[in-house]
Amino acid sequence: MAKSSTARATAPETVWLARGRHLGTGAEETVRQRLQELKSSAVIQDHLEFDGSGDDTPERAFEARWLVADDIVVRARLNLGAPDTKDDVQDWVLVAEADRPWKLDWPSPATVFWPEDADAPWDHDVVPGLRLRDINPLPTDDRALRRLLKECARHSWSIHVVVHEAMTPDENGRRPLAPLLPPSLRHRIVEHRAAPEQFQVVNWALYDLGVRVPRGGAVVLPAAPAGPGVDDKTFSVRSVFLDGTEPTDLLDTVRRYADQPGPLPDGAGEALSGLREQWHLTTLEEELDQARRQLASYAEALDAMTRSRDLYREAAELAHEALEAYRESGRLPSPRQEQRKREGFSLRALAKPLERVRDGAKLLRPPGVEDHTPGTAAPDEEPEAAGHRAEPADAGERDR
Numbered sequence: 001m002a003k004s005s006t007a008r009a010t011a012p013e014t015v016w017l018a019r020g021r022h023l024g025t026g027a028e029e030t031v032r033q034r035l036q037e038l039k040s041s042a043v044i045q046d047h048l049e050f051d052g053s054g055d056d057t058p059e060r061a062f063e064a065r066w067l068v069a070d071d072i073v074v075r076a077r078l079n080l081g082a083p084d085t086k087d088d089v090q091d092w093v094l095v096a097e098a099d100r101p102w103k104l105d106w107p108s109p110a111t112v113f114w115p116e117d118a119d120a121p122w123d124h125d126v127v128p129g130l131r132l133r134d135i136n137p138l139p140t141d142d143r144a145l146r147r148l149l150k151e152c153a154r155h156s157w158s159i160h161v162v163v164h165e166a167m168t169p170d171e172n173g174r175r176p177l178a179p180l181l182p183p184s185l186r187h188r189i190v191e192h193r194a195a196p197e198q199f200q201v202v203n204w205a206l207y208d209l210g211v212r213v214p215r216g217g218a219v220v221l222p223a224a225p226a227g228p229g230v231d232d233k234t235f236s237v238r239s240v241f242l243d244g245t246e247p248t249d250l251l252d253t254v255r256r257y258a259d260q261p262g263p264l265p266d267g268a269g270e271a272l273s274g275l276r277e278q279w280h281l282t283t284l285e286e287e288l289d290q291a292r293r294q295l296a297s298y299a300e301a302l303d304a305m306t307r308s309r310d311l312y313r314e315a316a317e318l319a320h321e322a323l324e325a326y327r328e329s330g331r332l333p334s335p336r337q338e339q340r341k342r343e344g345f346s347l348r349a350l351a352k353p354l355e356r357v358r359d360g361a362k363l364l365r366p367p368g369v370e371d372h373t374p375g376t377a378a379p380d381e382e383p384e385a386a387g388h389r390a391e392p393a394d395a396g397e398r399d400r
Contacts, residue, residue: 008263016076016096016109017268018188019157020132023121027080027090030122031062031113038064044112048281052079062113063281068106074098077275078113091126095271104182104258111187123187125158127151130190132158133178138194138202145198146205153209153221156190157265161254162202163240164194166216172244180251185258214238218250220257223265 011017022030035047044066052059060080068074076096083090096109114122123132127148130136139145152160161177178186194202194213203212206219213219213236220235235257237250264272282290 008266009269010261011264011268012097012272013101013261014097014099015272016094016098016102016184017157017265017271018094018110019126019265019267020092020122021124021126021128022080022090022092023124024088025083027083027092027122028060030115030120031078031080034113034115035062035064038066038112046281050280063279064112065281066112068098069103072099074106074109075275075279075281076109076112077271077279079271079274092122093267093271095268095275097272097275102184104184104255106184108183108185108187111183125152125156125190127156127190130156132187132190133176134191135174135176136190136192138162138192138198140195140198142201142204145201149192149205149221150208152190153223155266157268158188158190159185159254159258160190160192160221161218161250162192162194162206162213162221163218163242163250164199164202164213164216165196165242167196169242173242175244177247177250177254180246181254185254188258189254211236216240218247218253220254223262 032049035044035049038044039047044064047062047064049060049062052061059082062078062080063076064078065073065075074096076094079093081091081093094109094113098106110123114120118133124130125132129148130152139148149160149162152158163177165173177191178189181189199213199215206212206221209221211219211222216239218237218240222235235253237247237253240247240250
């Protein structure tokens with residue numbers, strides 16, 4: 001099973017996320033016309049267009065707000081990446097958040113910014129070759145199939161469903177799953193179809209994801225890393241009848257998967273932070289409320305600084321009191337005493353007592369003893385020969 005070294009944050013239950021690609025030119029004009037149309041028909045309250053905040057590539061951002069269930073405000077932002085001049089492809093990211101937990105029966109935010117035409121070029125997944133509202137046959141090459149499913153688990157924000165065809169379906173069995181789902185799920189689903197002879201190959205490719213598709217059934221691919229409680233049976237369906245009837249079990253499984261808490265995809269956290277912290281389409285009441293919150297945060301910060309200053313002052317006063325008490329105990333001289341000692345010290349003051357000691361030593365010497373350096377002869381004496389002691393001149397005088 002695919003694993004990640006770092007745990008990702010869980011997507012808030014109030015948030016709707018989608019990511020895709022627009023093939024061809026004219027993406028900005030398409031979004032602009034759609035928003036103006038919905039504003040004229042009062043489907044949305046207001047919309048706004050401005051330059052995005054991309055660091056590496058320029059972006060164009062669109063914001064819109066509308067009501068669901070009569071009184072629940074939805075704020076949404078669509079970020080358009082820079083067009084790819086080589087492939088003529090433009091990535092888009094759509095983040096919407098409501099004041100209450102998101103309901104799958106609410107209108108899809110994708111239809112607020114994009115037209116619902118079946119041939120519109122905006123409903124392509126970020127993984128090349130996949131569409132959001134159509135059936136996507138799996139590649140016939142084994143390695144390409146495995147690589148495709150890995151890319152879907154790593155990079156796509158959509159919910160991927162793999163359906164194995166027990167036998168080649170007729171025209172009724174080729175109906176896409178997306179139109180049968182709740183409105184808020186129709187643009188978040190990528191449906192893969194495996195041919196009857198691909199049963200073993202598909203499960204070989206799904207081994208790293210920790211799931212398995214039953215023969216003639218379906219399975220919802222887990223996110224990478226897999227969410228809590230996801231295994232090869234939690235979100236799988238044993239049988240899917242591709243005869244034109246509504247696949248009730250599969251629809252319920254997909255809806256149950258969408259309702260569970262899941263990790264935020266890579267890059268979704270930044271998009272959500274931009275929606276919350278850099279929202280431009282505000283009302284007067286929201287601006288006043290934001291100003292009040294800022295004022296409250298400033299007052300709280302000022303109060304914290306004041307408390308910190310008072311605590312520091314109190315600690316300094318206690319330290320000074322402890323130092324004075326220690327000096328009064330006699331263990332530490334006072335600052336005045338230390339200053340007097342430092343000011344009264346000099347080399348001249350130290351040399352005067354030494355001179356008095358030397359003069360007193362001279363007065364204590366016997367009369368006639370002159371001061372000379374030990375080991376040297378007196379001035380009137382001649383030095384004796386080295387190594388010999390002087391002998392008396394007369395031997396008789398020695399005997400005497």
